[in-house]
Amino acid sequence: MTTVNALSEIAALMGDPARASMLSLLMDGRAHTASDLAHNAGITAQTASGHLARMVEAELLAARAQGRNRFYRLASPEVAHAIESLMALAGTRATPASKSAAWRRDPDLRFCRTCYDHLAGQVGIAVTDSLTRQGHLEPKGPRDWQLTPSGELFCGKLGVDLGTARQASTRHFARQCLDWSERRPHISGALGAAIADTFFKRGWAERLRRSRTVRLTDSGRRALGSHFGATV
Amino acid sequence: MTTVNALSEIAALMGDPARASMLSLLMDGRAHTASDLAHNAGITAQTASGHLARMVEAELLAARAQGRNRFYRLASPEVAHAIESLMALAGTRATPASKSAAWRRDPDLRFCRTCYDHLAGQVGIAVTDSLTRQGHLEPKGPRDWQLTPSGELFCGKLGVDLGTARQASTRHFARQCLDWSERRPHISGALGAAIADTFFKRGWAERLRRSRTVRLTDSGRRALGSHFGATV
DNA sequence: TAGATACTTCGGCCCCCGCCGAACCATTGA
């Protein structure tokens, strides 16, 4: 019967140790990169790629390309539910907080970090939310934003170097970037980099050496409140 | 991690078409014989035996030997739940009914037959249900019943030979026997045999030669109504 | 434009596991 075949196909997909390991990691509800999943499962990138493609094909996972990364997440709560009920059978409960995931234990990293060259984490989200809420930024296409006239003005007052940002013609200007701790898009691209630059230049934030973690200074905290209307 | 391995092992068990077919059939909540399951899955008995052993080992199934048959059923509602959630993912619902199985086509056999030396089929179930409903029989342990004082009286009036039944010390007195057409327990053991004996002696039922089929006579039908409060 | 990084595709190796034939036990019915 078709229903039986469908059952066995889905179950067989979950039945491979490498794929199960990936699904297990994805049970945290977040999106992970292909390399992240490959490393976690202890297999090479090309093997993982095949596994991931098959699971996307079967609609167990959803993929989203972002720059040269590809983020994968569980396709639906139903998938998570099925996995959880299988784990329950094994006598062990689903452990959403997989211990490995180092960044999860690091609240500072979740709070603020660099993502390539722009800000991510709660601060990155706060800035992005503020800009959209105040009408400075509006969606343009599926993965971009554009700066509104008020946004131009706002950036000018802040000292964001829009000129240089616009010169990098080879680069997206205001791109949506999926924040992997907050699971929501924050601003990246040339504008995101320029904004981050401003934060560093004005002493609002400083990089911690040998880490992606960024520390928000006291003046940075005040600036977030006064300029962005955000308390973090 | 152990939880990941457990997930993949359980899922892999369900991921084989033959095993999935068996599990699918067992989703009706009933117990099925090994041959029944093998036939339904389209594989030979020996292949099925291996599959079944593995699933019992993994506690997906529970097995119960009965004579030369072996009945398998899902080990728990949790197993059914997990299977159902996987089927839900496949977008198709579970299909409980299966067509084949020869005895299913023989209504007389389903109605009344001997099971070793006691009554089975709808009549056997009707008698058992009547006894428990009227408080003559009550559960004792996982697979036995015991006769209550009112049950002693009732059997005495009916002419059931309890003395002889109790003498067979080597044998269970009132045992639960899984009825393979009704899929519910009916009464077996020495008491079940004694009751069946009464049916034959009083002309309520008669065996058909060369068959396990039992014919309920007109007086038997009346007796079922008057003594057991059952219409069949 | 060149080089690095993330990911995918391709090709071939190898092992796991599902399958059945044959033989072996256990229970039942005659």
Place this chain on the structure above:
DNA sequence: TCAATGGTTCGGCGGGGGCCGAAGTATCTA
């Protein structure tokens, strides 16, 4: 006691699929 039936175990065959190295594509950085 003997055949018939249901079930299991054993051994060997064969195919599917997981794995990686190598090479190819896309994207970002300089």
